[in-house]
Amino acid sequence: MKAGVFQFCPKFGEVEGNLNLIENALSKVDADLIVLPELCTTGYQFTSHDEVEALCESVLDGSSIRRFIQLCEDRQFYLVVGIGERSDTGCYNSSVLIGPKGHIGTYRKVHLFNKEKTWFKQGDLGFPVWDIGLAKIGMMICFDWIFPEAARSIALQDADILCHPANLVLPFCPDAMITRSIENRIFTITANRTGTESREAQESFHFIGQSQMTSSKGDLFFRMGEDESGVHIVEIDPTQARNKQITETNQLWDDRHPETYIINRTGKN
Amino acid sequence: MKAGVFQFCPKFGEVEGNLNLIENALSKVDADLIVLPELCTTGYQFTSHDEVEALCESVLDGSSIRRFIQLCEDRQFYLVVGIGERSDTGCYNSSVLIGPKGHIGTYRKVHLFNKEKTWFKQGDLGFPVWDIGLAKIGMMICFDWIFPEAARSIALQDADILCHPANLVLPFCPDAMITRSIENRIFTITANRTGTESREAQESFHFIGQSQMTSSKGDLFFRMGEDESGVHIVEIDPTQARNKQITETNQLWDDRHPETYIINRTGKN
Secondary structure (H helix, E strand, C coil), X not given: CEEEEEECCCCCCCHHHHHXXXXXXXXXXXXXXXXXXXXXCCCCCCXXXXXXXXXXXXXXXXXXXXXXXXXXXXXXXXXXXXXEEEECCEEEEEEEEEECCEEEEEEECCCCCCCHHHHCCXXXXXXXXXXXXXXXXXXXXXXXXXXXXXXXXXXXXXXXXXXXXXXXXXXXXXXXXXXXXXXXXXXXXXEECCCEECCCCCCXXXXXXXXXXXXXXXXXXXXXXXXXXXXXXXXXXXXXXXXXXXXXXXXXXXXXXXXXXXXXXXXXX | CEEEEEECCCCCCCHHHHHHHHHHHHCCCCCCEEECCCCCCCCCCCCCHHHHHHHCECCCCCHHHHHHHHHHHHHCCEEEEEEEEEECCEEEEEEEEEECCEEEEEEECCCCCCCHHHHCCCCCCCCCEXXXXXXXXEECCHHHHHCHXXXXXXXXXXXXXXXXXXXXXXXXXXXXXXXXXXHHXXXXXXXXXXXXXXXXXXXXXXXXXXXXXXXXXXXXXXXXXXXXXXXXXXXXXXXXXXXXXXXXXXXXXXXXXXXXXXXXXXXXX
């Protein structure tokens, strides 16, 4: 299958313009799965709850989702899209998996970064995995990378590809995602945004680009530039992720010893 | 405190010679904690159970341990030493923490690599952490690096420094240990060996050197060369590892959500 990313610079609050940009960029792309950045329709730095309410949408029938579904139907591909979700239980920093037949699944970000805690509720859907036929897909968002338990939870449910919409500002994640790939024998696709966002009374955020994709053995297929915009697609065989054999006698899952692992902090300081 | 590694090329089976080499290298070193490679007294590639029995030793009162204790007493430092352990319950690929007053603790390798499964029993002591006053110390060995649960188990017990004797042959670990450091906010010291070992009817193993040390924020203090021999010591403040604050609103441990993590594989394929 052909999978990849679209890296670009969304403009804050300009949902219509961002959607046009995405549609134009993907209108002629030959791919099966494309991952877009976190919060790619709205931009990142909210300044009020009213703004969050106004810009977030239902991931089932919001106008952005309807346009994404139409795009998937037209192009016969799957999209993973980072989007601000408004629901009956509150607003979430979410990622949706959409296909030619519509909405497939939603992941709500579990590990919220910095002021996201002010604007979004903590994700309450765990780390689900969906089988789209071509591959089994899991999703995590940006800062989830720093918690190895996120990628592990996805891999332990037999995901082939970890899709990772991001708005990265710190420099560590691209290399860390190679580790996530190796330790789980899973393909990873990190779609990051570019540009700088400065909003009233907020610190200016510069996003590091460098969207990338790894094989299930941690080989880097590509890493885009810091300020590059564009689509990058590669051909992969996602079933390679189902081979967890590291050496003749080491199988990744058989070699785990959960009975020896400590899950919760035991100390007091 | 001053902490670091001694990277060198042990010769298989020449325990006496390897000990002399270690003692000479460390006889004038000004340090508080030095980490030595995995199986650094015996060499790596055993070819029979008789050989394992003959070369492994008690980590409480074997002759190698007694020499290491003497060295720690003379130099007033702590050592972490990778050693083949013979005990009442079998032989283990172990790491011992030794100080000026003697043996402090033993870690037995949980994730055995390749033919180690033929020669050693799986570690049965978990991932303990010891407080030596200067710092809290955890140990893991070589291939344990690929399982994020090993370093996590150590960090969740408030270790400041993760000591990591290794005999690395694959290229991924040095960069992955930076990720281990960042995701746990912990100092890491990987002591790897150098050289090539070829033993009868075994594949020839080339070890990649590149012993390294990271800060609790994933900064690389140093990475030694592939074939370099020598001691490398840096001054660190291990209490920095006790600050798990990533941003004003993100504290590494508070931000974990173990209730959402999947620990055991759920799939069937």
